[in-house]
Every structure is written in C-alpha cells, then in structure tokens.
Amino acid sequence: MCGIAGYMHADPDKQIDPDQLVAMAAIQYHRGPDGFGYHVMQDRGVGFSHARLTIIDLDENRGRQPFVSEDGNLMLAMNGELYDYKRIRADLTSRGARFRTKSDSEMVLHLYPQKGLEDMLPYLRGEFGISLYDKERDRLILIRDRFGVKPLYWTEQNGQFVFGSELKVLFAHPDVQRRFNARGVYHQLMQTVVPGSTAFDNIHQVKPGHAVIVERAHGRFKIRDFKYWDMDFPTMEERGPQLEDDYDEAEYIEGVRRELLEAVQLRLEADVPVACYLSGGIDSCAILGMSAATQQSPVKAFTIGFDDADYDESAIAREMAESVGADQDIMMLNAGHLYDNFEETLWHAERTIYNTLGVAKLLMSRHVNQAGYKVVVTGEGSDELFSGYPAFRMDLFRHGLDTLPEAERAVMQQMLAESNKLFSGAMLAEDEYDDPALDKLVGFTPSCLQPWLAASEHVAPLLHPSLRKEVEGYRPGTAIAEALDGDMLEGRHPLDKAQYVWIKTMLEGQILTWGGDRVDMANSMEARPPFLDHHLAEYAARLPVTMRIRGRTEKYVLREAMRGLLPKVLYEREKFAFMAPPAHTDPKKWAAMKALADRYLSDEAIEQAGILDPAGVRALFEKHENPETSASTQVQLDAVINHMIGVQVLHKHFVQTDVPAQARAKAKELGWAA
Incomplete structure (x- = not known):
C-alpha cells in the first residue's frame, strides 16, 4: 500500500518546503489515491510525505501518515504491509504501548523505542519500505523488506538527502539531477541490473534486506548501509x-x-x-x-x-x-x-x-x-x-551432478537436451557463456545470467560514442559479482548458489x-x-x-x-514460463513494435536524446531480420530492441520532461496542498 517520500538537509537549520513534500506525494498518486499527508520538523530540517492506499484501518483521518510518536521524537512513513501485527500489537499494549490507530504500520513507533533498531527488525514480517526519523539521535533510517518486494530509492545531492518509493518521487525535487549513467544504460540494454544500482547518476536503491542510516555531523551526511537479513543456505x-x-x-x-x-x-x-x-x-x-x-x-x-x-x-x-x-x-x-x-x-x-x-x-x-x-x-x-526455473536444473547438471545419488544423475543426464524451446534465448543461453569474475566468485557463471551477459556483447555498438567511451573495457559480470556477498556463496551447493544469484539479480531487478x-x-x-x-x-x-x-x-x-x-x-505438468509472446513470433506484434521503434529509434529521435548510436541500432535490426539468424538469437535481439526503445522512452519521461513541474501540476490537479 501507499507511497512514501521525504528529504533532509545536511544543515538542520535549513527549512523544508511543505509544498515540495506534497508534490512528491502527488506524483505517486497512483500508489495512494485515497489521501495524502505530510509532516515537517523544521527545527531539524527534515520532512516526510505519504500517498495513502487504504487497506488496513480505513478511517480517513486516523490512519493518515506520516505518524509521529506521542513524545514527538519519532516520525514514520511506511509503504507496504506488516503481518502478524495483531499479535505484536497485543504484546506491546500489555507492556504499556498506547496505539492511536488500527494500522499495522504504527507498531514500528512502539517497537523501535522498546527494542532498538536491530532487535526490532526480526519483528517486521512482510513487504515494506520504511522511513523513520529519530529526533533524539538525529538520524534517518530507511528499511527495505527482505526480498525487495517494495521499492525504495535515495540520493544525496546539493546538501540534501532525498528518498521515495519511486524514482520519479526523487526527480520531483528540483535539486535532484536527472542524468543517465553510462554503466546504468549499459545494464538497461542488457537487461540485468547491478544490485542496488539504477540507470541514473547518483541514484541508489536500498538493497533488499538492508537498512540505510543517515546521520549528520558538521553540516555533512554520514551514510551507512547494513544488511539485516539474507537468504542463508546451509553449507x-x-x-x-x-x-x-x-x-x-x-x-x-x-x-x-x-x-x-x-x-x-x-x-x-x-x-x-x-x-x-x-x-x-x-x-x-x-x-x-x-x-x-x-x-x-x-x-x-x-x-x-x-x-x-x-x-x-x-x-x-x-x-x-x-x-x-x-x-x-x-x-x-x-x-x-x-x-x-x-x-x-x-x-x-x-x-x-x-x-x-x-x-x-x-x-x-x-x-x-x-x-x-x-x-x-x-x-x-x-x-x-523450490528451484522451478530451467536455469537451476542446468546449473545442477553442469556443476552439481556428482553430488546427486546415482539414480538422479542418470535422469538428469537424459534431460539435458529436453529444455522447453520457449525458454531458449530468454531464460537459457544458446551457447554456454563463462564470465571470469562470476566463475571466480560462484565457481561457475549461473545460467540465469548467461543469456543477458551474452546479450551484452550487442550493447557497446548501440551506445552513443560519448557513452561508449565511458564504458570502454567495462565488464558487466564483474560489476554484478562485486555486488554479491561472497560469504553467502562460499561452501554452498551449486544449486543453492544458482538460486542465491537469481534472488539477488533476476528476482529483485x-x-x-x-x-x-x-x-x-x-x-x-x-x-x-x-x-x-x-x-x-x-x-x-x-x-x-x-x-x-x-x-x-x-x-x-x-x-x-x-x-x-x-x-x-x-x-504432472512441467514448468512453463509465464511470459508474453516475443515480438517476432507474431506479425501484428512485430508491426506494433516497429511502429514504436519508428518513433523512438529514428535518427532524429536518437540524435536528440544522445544515448544511442543510429548506426548501431540499424545494424542490430539488420541482424534480427537476417534469415540466417537463429530463432534463439532472435528472441535475444527482441529483448535488446525492447530495451533500446525503453531507454529512449525513459529519457522522454524523466530527463526531457520537467518532472518537478509535472509533480506540482499533479498536486494542483488533485487539490492537494500544504
């Protein structure tokens, strides 16, 4: 439920603009159309806002966030749901807590002072993005759920720490730059994103199972990230x-x-x-x-x-x-x-x-x-x-066969050539792809990453020369490997490793x-x-x-x-991938995709955005339409074409468009005002 937003000055004497907080809530109206709220602590230079979707405690006023503790020390805005909250509320009430709403979110205001941050976290069961300001300690805390079901972004720019449930919420703040990052674009075009990163300069995600703590000292921010949970397989x-x-x-x-x-x-x-x-x-x-x-x-x-x-x-x-x-x-x-x-x-x-x-x-x-x-x-x-993807079976066959009982080995060997043809090029690489950094960290290159690492070979020629120069010599597999926790991979079974890498890359991203x-x-x-x-x-x-x-x-x-x-x-049914048909498999869909490409991938559109190289784009389409190109490669190129259109659309939405003005106009349209 809901969307959250807020910002804090490095200098606590600087004022927060309530209208800005309202605009940041308004641009994510779709996340919370049932009302909005904001709260400012001007003596601390910090403010939160919230767009509400009513699911628990439907009272319009009682459940409105941000919540502030009775003593005025804590301010909370939360997106998502906390489960088993009735039992926890009852326990907290028996210990003297006084609840003012029926909301599951409010229990954070009581757990935190009773348990402290780290001891509170195990009680948070669910899908959530949480922002909590502790006035006494002068610290802002962002917490994301364990798998990253709910999004949460942040940036530090121009002496301000800005956060929100979506990128556009950050971009609604006029001091936040909206500029693509060369490596970020590279990963958008190859599909798999480096955990914690985005396509934009200096814009970060709170990683799943992590908390980001922001403190101030001498007019500067001290930002630290800590992991409170991970998918910890046995050795x-x-x-x-x-x-x-x-x-x-x-x-x-x-x-x-x-x-x-x-x-x-x-x-x-x-x-x-x-x-x-x-x-x-x-x-x-x-x-x-x-x-x-x-x-x-x-x-x-x-x-x-x-x-x-x-x-x-x-x-x-x-x-x-x-x-x-x-x-x-x-x-x-x-x-x-x-x-x-x-x-x-x-x-x-x-x-x-x-x-x-x-x-x-x-x-x-x-x-x-x-x-x-x-x-x-x-x-x-x-x-x-439960290891449902073909990539997991492939990794088990290639790297864990000797760990299986003999009867299981025989069946697995018989199945190798029987992969579902619909996955080829999208979920399994046409040819095995080895990345040195992943091989070193994991012991092998997980099959889930192989088709996208293979697709990365098409990326460099697609980039505008200035961006291409910035990523010269860049190794996407190395960047992904560096973002993974090696301690969670060391000594694990190959199947566990494959699942862990998928969870950290494909699942969240x-x-x-x-x-x-x-x-x-x-x-x-x-x-x-x-x-x-x-x-x-x-x-x-x-x-x-x-x-x-x-x-x-x-x-x-x-x-x-x-x-x-x-x-x-x-x-009795074998795994079937739930996905929409690739464009090239349907003449009408291919025509619809080409019509969109004509708008966004024309030489004029490409030159205006300055992200892609028109010659590289033309060459990729020629390769796709070459009769000698395999069906598996066509599936892969379908994906790259979608990504090329995608980066052009993202440029239009978030770079070319004046997002702060768009957010304020949305607030005015909704009648939301400070």
Missing part, C-alpha cells in the same frame, strides 16, 4: 547426509505445507476484499487452493489469457478455478495491442523491459482495480525457493519490479506474495537438493505438499 558440510537422500521426505513436505499455509493466511488479512492472481502454474494455483480452503465465500481469481496458444495458460487456470469453486475472471489479451501500452508501463516501471509481460500485468492490475479490488495474493517467489509492484501499484493495486514470507524462505533454504529437483520434476516438495489441492494435469 555443504552442514547439509551432510541430505546429499545422499538420508532424510525424512514426509517431514519436509509437511513443513512446506505448514509454513506456506501460515504465510497465505497472514496475507489474506485486510479490511478490504482480497483476490488472487491465477495463471496455469503450480504456484498461483497453490495459493488459490489454500486461499479457497481458508475462506467460506468463493475467492475471486483473475487470469490473463493470450491469443497465442504457445503462451496461453487460461485453460489450465480455468480447471483449477473450477476445482476450488473460485469466481474466475479471465482477461484475454491480443499480443498485437500490448505495445499500445508500452510507454505507460515504462513510466511506472522506471526501467527497461525485455518482454511485454510487464504491459500485460499493468493491464491486468487495471482490470482488477476496475473490478473493485485493491489487494491480490500472488505466486511470485515459488520458483526461487525484474520479477518484483516491472513484473510486480510497479505495474500493480500503477493501478493502486497491492500484490502480496506468500512464497516470499521470510519464515517460509528460511525453511526452504534447508530443503535437500532432491526435494527441490527430483528427476524430471522441479519444485518436487511443493507439488507433493499441494497434491491434494491441484488438478492431476497441473500436478
């Missing part, structure tokens, strides 16, 4: 007999069922109706099945269908909905129309996208909102916990951004992913390898845990 030594299948299978199946059920039940808690996203995959079907089992009335289930049979899962989703008596709503999409909403999607995503799935998700969230829902539970995170929060909140719709509950994740980290991948079956333990809820066809 090979700690796994011990697990590697020889010496374990109780039933215990793990029951454990997954127990932890997932609790995570689902917590995420159904709301003061508004909660629906489900339902694809034809085991993940969302499991969530729907558990949701239906815990509620007396039929669950509302929303499904996306595509007009391309190779990518459409609506038939299986319909079977699942019927099996649990859900009220299903199927929105069929024509692939040729997805590019009609490409620009709008990028304004919300604030990064480039390789596939129009993000557009489809934006259209779905709009449909859900129009149907009267603000909250859905979703299946994101299951593949990350792709699935949870333009496939998740950003396109859901574009239409004021909050998505809750039970699989990313950290209690479930910590349990899943201990699962034996063969409980995750068992012969031909990925996510084995989840299938067994959900066997009673799933239709037979789904229980």
Whole structure:
C-alpha cells in the first residue's frame, strides 16, 4: 500500500518546503489515491510525505501518515504491509504501548523505542519500505523488506538527502539531477541490473534486506548501509547426509505445507476484499487452493489469457478455478495491442523491459482495480525457493551432478537436451557463456545470467560514442559479482548458489519490479506474495537438493505438499514460463513494435536524446531480420530492441520532461496542498 517520500538537509537549520513534500506525494498518486499527508520538523530540517492506499484501518483521518510518536521524537512513513501485527500489537499494549490507530504500520513507533533498531527488525514480517526519523539521535533510517518486494530509492545531492518509493518521487525535487549513467544504460540494454544500482547518476536503491542510516555531523551526511537479513543456505558440510537422500521426505513436505499455509493466511488479512492472481502454474494455483480452503465465500481469481496458444495458460487456470469453486475472471489479451501500452508501463516501471509481460500485468492490475479490488495474493517467489526455473536444473547438471545419488544423475543426464524451446534465448543461453569474475566468485557463471551477459556483447555498438567511451573495457559480470556477498556463496551447493544469484539479480531487478509492484501499484493495486514470507524462505533454504529437483520434476516438495489441492494435469505438468509472446513470433506484434521503434529509434529521435548510436541500432535490426539468424538469437535481439526503445522512452519521461513541474501540476490537479 501507499507511497512514501521525504528529504533532509545536511544543515538542520535549513527549512523544508511543505509544498515540495506534497508534490512528491502527488506524483505517486497512483500508489495512494485515497489521501495524502505530510509532516515537517523544521527545527531539524527534515520532512516526510505519504500517498495513502487504504487497506488496513480505513478511517480517513486516523490512519493518515506520516505518524509521529506521542513524545514527538519519532516520525514514520511506511509503504507496504506488516503481518502478524495483531499479535505484536497485543504484546506491546500489555507492556504499556498506547496505539492511536488500527494500522499495522504504527507498531514500528512502539517497537523501535522498546527494542532498538536491530532487535526490532526480526519483528517486521512482510513487504515494506520504511522511513523513520529519530529526533533524539538525529538520524534517518530507511528499511527495505527482505526480498525487495517494495521499492525504495535515495540520493544525496546539493546538501540534501532525498528518498521515495519511486524514482520519479526523487526527480520531483528540483535539486535532484536527472542524468543517465553510462554503466546504468549499459545494464538497461542488457537487461540485468547491478544490485542496488539504477540507470541514473547518483541514484541508489536500498538493497533488499538492508537498512540505510543517515546521520549528520558538521553540516555533512554520514551514510551507512547494513544488511539485516539474507537468504542463508546451509553449507555443504552442514547439509551432510541430505546429499545422499538420508532424510525424512514426509517431514519436509509437511513443513512446506505448514509454513506456506501460515504465510497465505497472514496475507489474506485486510479490511478490504482480497483476490488472487491465477495463471496455469503450480504456484498461483497453490495459493488459490489454500486461499479457497481458508475462506467460506468463493475467492475471486483473475487470469490473463493470450491469443497465442504457445503462451496461453487460461485453460489450465480455468480447471483449477473450477476445482476450488473460485469466481474466475479471465482477461484475454491480443499480443498485437500490448505495445499500445508500452510507454505507460515504462513510466511506472522506471526501467527497461525485455518482454511485454510487464504491459500485460499493468493491464491486468487495471482490470482488477476496475473490478473493485485493491489487494491480490500472488505466486511470485515459488520458483526461487523450490528451484522451478530451467536455469537451476542446468546449473545442477553442469556443476552439481556428482553430488546427486546415482539414480538422479542418470535422469538428469537424459534431460539435458529436453529444455522447453520457449525458454531458449530468454531464460537459457544458446551457447554456454563463462564470465571470469562470476566463475571466480560462484565457481561457475549461473545460467540465469548467461543469456543477458551474452546479450551484452550487442550493447557497446548501440551506445552513443560519448557513452561508449565511458564504458570502454567495462565488464558487466564483474560489476554484478562485486555486488554479491561472497560469504553467502562460499561452501554452498551449486544449486543453492544458482538460486542465491537469481534472488539477488533476476528476482529483485525484474520479477518484483516491472513484473510486480510497479505495474500493480500503477493501478493502486497491492500484490502480496506468500512464497516470499521470510519464515517460509528460511525453511526452504534447508530443503535437500532432491526435494527441490527430483528427476524430471522441479519444485518436487511443493507439488507433493499441494497434491491434494491441484488438478492431476497441473500436478504432472512441467514448468512453463509465464511470459508474453516475443515480438517476432507474431506479425501484428512485430508491426506494433516497429511502429514504436519508428518513433523512438529514428535518427532524429536518437540524435536528440544522445544515448544511442543510429548506426548501431540499424545494424542490430539488420541482424534480427537476417534469415540466417537463429530463432534463439532472435528472441535475444527482441529483448535488446525492447530495451533500446525503453531507454529512449525513459529519457522522454524523466530527463526531457520537467518532472518537478509535472509533480506540482499533479498536486494542483488533485487539490492537494500544504
């Protein structure tokens, strides 16, 4: 729920502009259309604002943020949800805490003074971006949830520390520069972003599972970052007999069922109706099945269908909905129309996208909102916990085969050549790609990064000569490796390493951004992913390898845990990637993409933006249309074309446009004023 914003001066005697705070809230109106609030501590040179989406405590005035503690020492603005809050509130109340709202967010104001920052963090269960100012210690704290479900950005410029839920919130402040970073553009064009970075100069993300603490001394900021949680897999030594299948299978199946059920039940808690996203995959079907089992009335289930049979899962989703008596709503999409909403999607995503799935998700969230829902539970995170992606199986085959029992090795070897053709070029590289820095850190180059590292070879010729010079000799794999925590990789099983790298790169930088929060909140719709509950994740980290991948079956333990809820066809089904059809697979979609390219990739448009090289762009299109180019390479080039259009659109939205003026105009349009 909601969007947060704020800024602080390095000099506490400088004044905060309330109108500026309101404008920063207004530009993220889509995150919180149900009201706004702001609070300023002028004697400390700090102010917060908040755009509210009412989900818990619907009282218009009582739940309005920012919250200020009774003693005036703490100021809080929060985005997201904290679960199990009723139990924690009751405990805090018994210890003397006095709550003024029914909000889950308010408990932070009571946990922090009682527990202190580090001891408070384990109590925060959910998806959140938190800003907390401690007047007594004169420190600002930003906290992001463990997997990065909710976004949170910050920058230090011109003696000010500025933060917000979206990049455009920072850009709404007139002192924040809106300028592309050469390496940031490089990564936008190759898809995989360096953890914690953005496409723009001096604009940072709070990393998942991290807190950023900002203090002031002698007119300067002291900024430090610390990690409070990570996906900590056991070492090979700690796994011990697990590697020889010496374990109780039933215990793990029951454990997954127990932890997932609790995570689902917590995420159904709301003061508004909660629906489900339902694809034809085991993940969302499991969530729907558990949701239906815990509620007396039929669950509302929303499904996306595509007009391309190779990518459409609506038939299986319909079977699942019927099996649990859900009220299903199927929105069929024509692939040729997805590019009609490409620009709008990028304004919300604030990064480039390789596939129009993000557009489809934006259209779905709009449909859900129009149907009267603000909250859905979703299946994101299951593949990350239970090894659902083809890349994981590939890494297990290439680097962990000798750790498996003999029978498992034989099955794995037989499967190597049977990868789903739909993944080729997008989820698996056509040829194995080795990066020296990743090989050194991880022991191998994870398969999830290989197609994008391979795509990076197309990037340099696409860049404007001035940017190309800045990235001369740059190694994207090295930058990614340097952003990963080697302690979390050392001594781990190859499958654990592969999952860890995916979680730190693809999950946070792709699935949870333009496939998740950003396109859901574009239409004021909050998505809750039970699989990313950290209690479930910590349990899943201990699962034996063969409980995750068992012969031909990925996510084995989840299938067994959900066997009673799933239709037979789904229980037996192999992993299918939920994505929109690539442009070149459909003449109408290719024509729609080319029409957008004609606008944004013309020589004139490229020259005006100064990001790309028109000759390089033309050469890439020629390669794509060459009859000798393989289908796998075409999929890869489809992605690069989307990224090229994307950086041009981002330039229009956030560099060429006067964002501060846009934000103030939005505040005026809404009637929001200080």
